[in-house]
Amino acid sequence: MSSTGSFSPSSRRYLDELESALAAAPAALRADILTDIADELNGLDEDASRARIAVLGDPRAIAADAAAEAPAPGIPAPGNPAPVSKAYPTAAAIVLTAGWYVVPIVGWIAGLVMIGVGKLWAPQVRVASAVVSVAAALVALAALLVMRGTDLWPLGLAVFLLVPLIANIFVGGYLRRQWGLPTPA
Amino acid sequence: MRIEKDLVAAAATPLVLGILTDGDLYGYAILKRVGELSGGSMQWTDGMLYPLLHRLERLGYVTSLWGTSDAGRRRKHYAITDLGREQLAERQEQWTVVSDALRQVWQDLPRPSVVTEGWA
Known part of the structure; x- marks a missing residue:
């Protein structure tokens, strides 16, 4: 200088x-x-x-x-909050989705528990995510049970495998977007 | 008389925004103007001014632009924005209320004598 x-x-x-x-x-x-x-x-x-x-x-x-x-390094300035890590919601989304297949039922329940204890989601977000995931699981199980032993057995298996996958991918994306956002009024 | 830091901090934003309504200025010129306006009682340093200017710029109350000094060097000037003028109007209203309240409280009190010792 x-x-x-x-x-x-x-x-x-x-x-x-x-x-x-x-x-x-x-x-x-x-x-x-x-x-x-x-x-x-x-x-x-x-x-x-x-x-x-x-x-x-x-x-x-x-x-x-x-x-x-001046704000110290690492301390966000007012009106300019520090970025929130997406590691936890990403892990929860993976456990919720992959848990259905890797450790059937138990893995998926672990994903639901992770959603339930995630403190940076608004309560409404946690409830809505759990409801969609559980609804998808019930549809999948119902399809599997109803179509078991019939000619539609392959369709039941397909529903059992695909519906939770699609629903939980959707829920996982939603959870990642909502992580750290303020609770809606 | 030296003005306490808390009071200086509270007045800093409206003071700088008010000074910039007279025209664009560079940092040291703002410091000199603060000193003149306060009769030397508010002595700011660059270390106090620039974090404030950066904060005001982040908030959109001022904008910085490069000019050239008399010596031909590039120098950063600061200008108040429309948002800064709105903020200044808001602060003026608040300070008017505070000032009126203090005047009412103090009108019956004896005026303190001016203390000048300890002043560099």
């Missing part, structure tokens, strides 16, 4: 100290502060530089003010 322009020795020293003091500040903030102050010191002789530096203040105080005012 202090390498461009025409600066007196005290100005260069001041800008170097300021740059070091601002090392932890967000890059855009650091650049704006350094640019602004460099502009004020550019072209001043040694005496004028010292006078201006006295007005600008201690670089450490400027950095402390910046640290106090």
